[in-house]
Every structure is written in C-alpha cells, then in structure tokens.
Amino acid sequence: MPELPEVETVVRGLRKTVLGRKILSVWIGKSDFIDNPEEFPLLSGQTIAAVERFGKFMLLRLASGDEVEAAATVEVGQFVADTKAPDVVREYAASLLVHLGMTGQIASIAAEIPLEKHTHVSFTLDDGRELRYTDARRFGRMAYLTAELLAKEVEGAGADPLEVSATEFSQRVRTRNSRIKALLLDQSVLRGVGNIYADESLWRSKIHPARVGSKLSEKETQTLRRALQDILNRAIVMRGSSISDFLDANGEPGEYQRHHRAYGREGKPCDRCRTLIRRVIVAGRSSHFCPKCQPAPRQRKSKRSTRKLRKRS
DNA sequence: CTCGATCCCTGGACGC
C-alpha cells in the first residue's frame, strides 16, 4: 500500500518521464473514484509543470500558455521538500491530485500497449506516450483542483514526518489521548504514514502500538520521531516496499519489504530478542509488534472487562 | 475528543 516512501518513489519517477509534457487528450473509464470527472476535459492542452508529493497525495501541477515558460525553470529530478506546499500551491492555477489508495499505479506507457483491465484514466501526452492510472480496487482518488480547492484540500493536513521538528512532533503526539498507532496513521497528525511504517517505527522505538500518546515520555516520543524519519528515509532510498502490488512509475517493485522487522512478520522471531512477533488489531488496523520489546500498556479504561467477541454467522 | 462499526472495492488465499 503506497505510503510516503512509495508515493515519493512514484513522484520521482514521474518527474523523469512526464515533466514538461503536454496533455493532448483525456480518456476516462470508470470514474467513481474521481471527484469531478466532468471537468477532466479541462486538462487537455495543459502542460505538466511540476510533480510534487504532499503526504500520500501526488500533485501534477498544470500550466497553460504563458505559465509554461515560467514553469520551465523548475528543477528537474530534484527532491522538493513539501513542507511549504500549502504556499507553493497558489503558484499554479490548476493541479491534478492523485491518491493511489491501496492498489493505484500511475505511469507513462507507450501508447500502442493495450490498456490493462483496471486502467481507468489515460492522458495522451505529446511524446507519443500515455500517462495511465490503473487501480483494481479503486480505493484511490483523482481530482482536478483549482488553486483554491487545492488550498482547501491541504488545509488541516498533518506535519510532514520528514520535516517535523522535535517540538512539534511532541506537541502533536503527547497532547492526545489516542493510541499511538492511531495517531501515526492519522493524516491530520502526520501526513504520509501508513500501516507499514507505523508498525516499523514502533518496533524500532520499542513502543507498543496501543500506548496512549499523552502517556509517552518525551524521550520515547523523540526516539519514535527519529526512528520514523530514519525508516522513511531508508525506505525512500530503497524505492519503497512492494507489498501487494506496489510498482513504481517504471513498473518496478521496491526493495524495502526485505527490511521489515515487524510488518507482515507475525509468528516469526523478533530480530532483537527472538520472541515471536504478534499481530493484533489496534485502531482498526492490524498491528505487528514484539510482545517483549514493546511491552503493552497497563490497561485501557474499558466499561467491561469482558470483551465481546464479534460473532460471525 | 475518541471510539468502534460500516462501507467502498477486488484479488488472492483458503476450505470444501
């Protein structure tokens, strides 16, 4: 599932393949994952002036006519820190927002190659290729946004986990009574973290996923922040984790899944203490952790000590 | 504020 490192990997790939390309026409198949498919014809004639990442979102910045020239000065293939994105947003009149959801893929494909079964959007480009969006489960999202709508979209977004300061991270985590796993996954707390990197960073920092944010010590909180940043950076270098069907913009898998220590390792020995990794549901998501290295919190306040087992008919 | 439940969607794993 594409999280920050996977999205960053795709973005870097797209910068090499579609930056500066002009969109000639748009084809849409199924459109129930698109906010405003009826506006997509407006993309025709526009040029992809920049490709940016904002949390798990990708933004294809569009320019028409005069704007193209100005946009030509945008640095190519260079990492663009996105902490200032809310400001940068207004420099483009329009943007295409793309969220890969669980199974989304986007890439520049030679036009003569037949569409795949679940390709739902295809942009014809001026280099004879097509920028295609493929997404079997359609948990992804696309939207054509004016600068104004994009600003609204981005409003209230969490901090960039790679840029967040020690102070801000602490403030965002230690003032909350939610469990840390939920906080890490909450895009209004941090933008870009998903299930894999939440579990990996908690394992690294030896924090149980059900611990409550406000009950973490400052030291634990900063250990977590450093672990998260280090893991995300390493994952980016390895071009993300290929679980299920993540492929980058060149159709190639990432390598970071080989380095997972908790995620997907239920029943396997912890790399630190050999205790078997466990999987439980926290915040509605499966959470992998070492029961020894990541001790469970005392107890959570609950109305009934007996928990109801969900019945299945 | 925080929680759990539910829904969206489809492929893949598994049981029979």
Add this chain to the structure above:
DNA sequence: TGCGTCCAGGGATCGA
C-alpha cells in the same frame, strides 16, 4: 475446477 467466505486496507462517515 469452481464456488463461497474471509481478509486486506486508506479514508469517509456516523452513532455512541
């Protein structure tokens, strides 16, 4: 071979 069932999960939404 084929069918039914369950599960995965990001995010929105709703009621408690």
